[in-house]
Amino acid sequence: MSTFPGLPFALLFLEWEARYPQEWTAHAKAWGTKQSLIRDVATIGHDPRVRAKLVDLVDVIVQRPYRCKDREYVRVARAVDGAELRDTLARAQRSERPWAQRHAGYVLRLLDHPEVPNTRHEWNTWLAHEHRRDATPA
Secondary structure, three states, rough: OOOOOHHHHHHHHHHHHHOOOOOOHHHHHHHHHHHHHHHHHHOOOOHHHHHHHHHHHHHHHHHOOOOHHHHHHHHHHOOOOOOOHHHOOOHOOOOHHHHHHHHHHHHHHHHOOOOOOOOOOHHHHHHHHHHHHHHHHO
16 A cells, blocks of 8 residues: 555545535635645555545535536546445435436446546536436426
8 A cells, every 4th residue: 555644634634625615615725735635645555444535535525516626536436446436426326416416427427437538528518418318308
């Protein structure tokens, strides 16, 4: 397992932003730092405890409305892909929250198709497709 000395602080920073976004925005708003830390934790090897924390972070992110740089969590999802994450995302996809359904579906699609880049264009295409699907009469 590879790690870096700041890992506990990186996880704390990301968890603060994920769970308390208004407070984080008021006191620590740093989108570039968020993006950089997400990339750092998505590229290192993880012990089971850190892996579980990252799966939990991905779950929190897909459950809430989009915030700046949240799309970066696809990197984390790809780094910790496995049965636990996919079960978590499948539950979110079946939830009553349309946002969670769409976001979890997007992440699952990118996990199933690692060749698809996680770009703004891909995200917007996914949202437009999901919107058309929702508007189609049953």
